[in-house]
Structure formats: structure tokens, C-alpha cells
């Protein structure tokens with residue numbers, strides 16, 4: 152069975168699975184109460200990437216304030232990383248930003264987090280500033296990354312290229328009989 156990935160709204164029943172992912176990838180994971188709050192607020196769009204068998208592989212959220220979107224979390228289960236799951240999630244958040252005619256999308260990322268920076272830069276996010284000693288408990292600086300051009304044809308073309316990259320991954324997955332999505336279970 153090829154690995155199938157569905158991007159869906161985060162449901163209350165997903166909270167435990169998302170907490171289990173966050174506990175592995177964040178020094179300060181959100182509490183169940185914070186997650187529950189994020190999925191009911193009207194100005195939040197919190198998504199999960201779900202395997203065909205229903206398992207949650209990752210999640211991501213954007214909070215809309217006025218005409219700006221703030222990406223507050225993107226996390227993928229370590230056993231499913233480097234399979235384009237975050238690319239799918241960030242693409243879906245950017246599509247929401249476009250559909251809502253937002254003027255910009257912004258986020259903070261650890262200065263040392265090159266993996267996430269590469270991911271965001273492929274969507275056109277660029278550094279616009281630093282929040283010194285932003286992260287607890289180690290007081291690492293945050294880079295502020297912003298995509299300013301989301302109403303532009305360039306941004307739409309970038310999203311098209313991301314969709315194509317995902318389609319290639321899907322095809323590779325379909326043609327690989329060993330790729331069940333359970334490789335690391």
C-alpha cells in the first residue's frame with residue numbers, strides 16, 4: 152500500500168496524537184488545553200497530515216490577525232520526516248492565506264533550525280528581523296521570517312511548484328511497493 156497523506160482540519164480526537172508528536176520535537180510543547188483552544192478559535196486554521204490508515208503524522212496552524220497570518224506551529228513525527236509532510240502542511244496554510252487575501256504570512260523560527268528555514272525559504276519566506284533570546288528554556292534567538300508577496304503571481308507560481316513537487320513524491324510513493332508509511336514502526 153502506498154503512503155497516502157490527507158490534509159484535514161485538526162479534530163479534538165487528534166489532540167493526544169499531536170501531543171505525542173510535539174513531545175518529541177519541541178522543548179516546550181503546547182498543553183492539551185492550548186491545543187484545544189487553537190482548534191475552536193475562529194481565527195485559527197489548525198491542520199493535521201493524516202496517513203491513509205488514520206494516524207496523525209504532523210500538524211500545523213496559522214492564526215489570522217487582521218490581514219496577517221501568523222504560522223504558530225509546524226511539527227512532523229520524527230518517523231515520518233523528510234517525506235514532504237511539512238511541505239504539504241505549509242502549502243495548505245499558504246493556500247488559506249491566499250484564499251483569505253492576507254497581505255503577509257509570518258513566523259518565528261530558531262536561529263539554529265536550518266531544516267525549517269530551508270522549508271520556509273522554498274515558499275518565499277525571508278528573514279526580516281530577530282527576536283533576541285526568544286525561546287525558552289535556552290534563550291536562543293528567533294529569526295522572524297515573512298512572506299510579503301502572497302497576493303502576487305510569483306507566490307501563486309511558487310505554490311504551483313510546491314504542488315508539483317508533492318505530486319512527484321506521491322508518484323514515487325505509489326511506485327514503491329515497500330513504502331507503506333510504516334517503515335519505522
Ligand SMILES: CC(C)(COP(=O)(O)OP(=O)(O)OC[C@H]1O[C@@H](n2cnc3c(N)ncnc32)[C@H](O)[C@@H]1OP(=O)(O)O)[C@@H](O)C(=O)NCCC(=O)NCCS
Nearest residue numbers: 176225226227232233234235236237238260266267269270
Ligand atoms: C522542520 C520540520 C517541520 C520539517 O518536516 P518534514 O516533513 O520532515 O519536512 P519535508 O519533508 O516536507 O521537507 C521539506 C523541505 O524542508 C527542508 N528540510 C526538512 N527537513 C530537513 C532536514 N532535516 N535537513 C535539511 N533540510 C530539511 C528541505 O529543504 C526539504 O526539502 P527536500 O526534502 O526536498 O530536501 C520537521 O523537521 C520538524 O517537525 N521539526 C521539529 C519542529 C520544528 O522545528 N518546527 C518548525 C518550527 S518553526
